[in-house]
Amino acid sequence: MRFRLSLMGCWLMIWLIWLPDVSAQPVEVSLTEYDRLLRAAYTAAQRGDLLEVRALADELIAIRQVRMPDGQIAPVDQSWLAEMLAQPTPDLPRITARLGALIDALEPTGSAVAADALQHWEAVFNEPPFNHSQSESWLTRFLNWLFERLADLLPDLPDVPAAPVAGDGSPISGIVWATLAVIALLFGGLLLFWIRGVRRVFQPVTTAASPTTDPVTFAEAQRMAEAARQAGDLRNAVRYLYLAVLLWLDDQKILPYQPSLTNREHLQRLQDWPALRDQLLTLMTTFEKTWYGFQAIDEATFAGYEQQATSLLRQVRSSNEAAS
Structure with a gap:
């Protein structure tokens, strides 16, 4: 009986040792x-x-x-x-x-489209906030430089004895304490300034998340773009206007819009429309820098973006009228 129990125990240990190897495949x-x-x-x-x-x-x-x-x-x-x-x-x-x-x-690694896509995404990720070196403000760089200079100026602290020596009037001790006091006051002032003024620099963007529902028609996308613009949310206005262009091209049977496709894949389907492809590429670049790259956009820039979108729609209408 003991032999059987020992044999079962050995098999159990072997199984437990072998199990992680199997699960780690x-x-x-x-x-x-x-x-x-x-x-x-x-x-x-x-x-x-x-x-x-x-x-x-x-x-x-x-x-x-x-x-x-x-x-x-x-x-x-x-x-x-x-x-x-x-x-x-x-x-x-x-x-x-x-x-x-x-x-x-x-995409196939040897194609020109894949190389163009790689170059495009490198341009997007080399800009803030993905590139932290470029996203740092001048104040952050100044504070880093200041702390490095303070670290260079701070003298090496002398060895402190385990117990204070009575009657020790060494001037080095006073210099060290005075230096530490000045550094503490300076650091406290910088910290107060940081809390009062710098916190807004790192305030997260409140519109970072995508909306839960996207427009499904050209007219709906246009209304949402105008509503976002009136509310001062130009970042979402850019996104809705870009979706409106894609939905318009889908209505005209030129470019079937599929949310599962990337912007680059939509662009590839306009190879037979080189002029239209170049216009859409300009709109797509602005959209991705604004939406994914959090690039700031003002009213004047948005007006130019809206004019580019209107020009694209006008070109499609003219082509359809000429064809009919």
């Missing part, structure tokens, strides 16, 4: 399945569905290898998605931008 999916998950997560992030993004992220994070059509295995790592979703308020526009970049990167 990397999850492998096909390129088609990987592309499907990326597009589903991209669409959910675009419409601001955080619950759906988290559910799809669990599947994406578990994937470690992607099987390419030629049979080769490509390693992937979506740990960045887990880190961004672990934040108290996940930045859905930034997640959307990175997922869109991954989808664009799945």
Whole structure:
């Protein structure tokens, strides 16, 4: 009886040791399945569905290898998605931008379109807030420089004895304490100034999340763009106006609009319309810098953006009238 119990215990220990090795095997999916998950997560992030993004992220994070059509295995790592979703308020526009970049990167590596897409996304991510060196204000850089200079001026503290020596009147001790007092006062003043004036520099953008519902018609998108403009929310006004252009092109049977496609993929479908493609590229660049890159936009810039959109719509109307 004891022999049987010992034998069962050995088998149990072997099974427990072997189990982590089995569970640690990397999850492998096909390129088609990987592309499907990326597009589903991209669409959910675009419409601001955080619950759906988290559910799809669990599947994406578990994937470690992607099987390419030629049979080769490509390693992937979506740990960045887990880190961004672990934040108290996940930045859905930034997640959307990175997922869109991954989808664009799945294009054939040797094509000119893929190279153009890579250059475009590098331009977007090299601007604030993705590029922290450019997003730092002049005050932040000044404070960093000031603290570095103070650290250089601070003398090395002498070795302090374990117990104070009676009658020690060394002048070095007084200099050290005076220096520390000045630094404390200076730091307190800078901290007070920081709390009162600098906090607004780092105030988060209140419109960072995408709206829960997007317009489905050209007229609806135009109304929402005008309402956002009247409310002073030019960032959302740019987004709705860009959606209005895409919905208009869809109504004219020129460019079928699909929310699961990236902006770059929509642009690729206008290869037979080079002039129209160039106009849409200009609108798309402004939209992505404003929406994903949080680039500031004023009323004058928005008026120019609106004029570009109107010119594109006018060109499409003229082409349709000439064809009819």
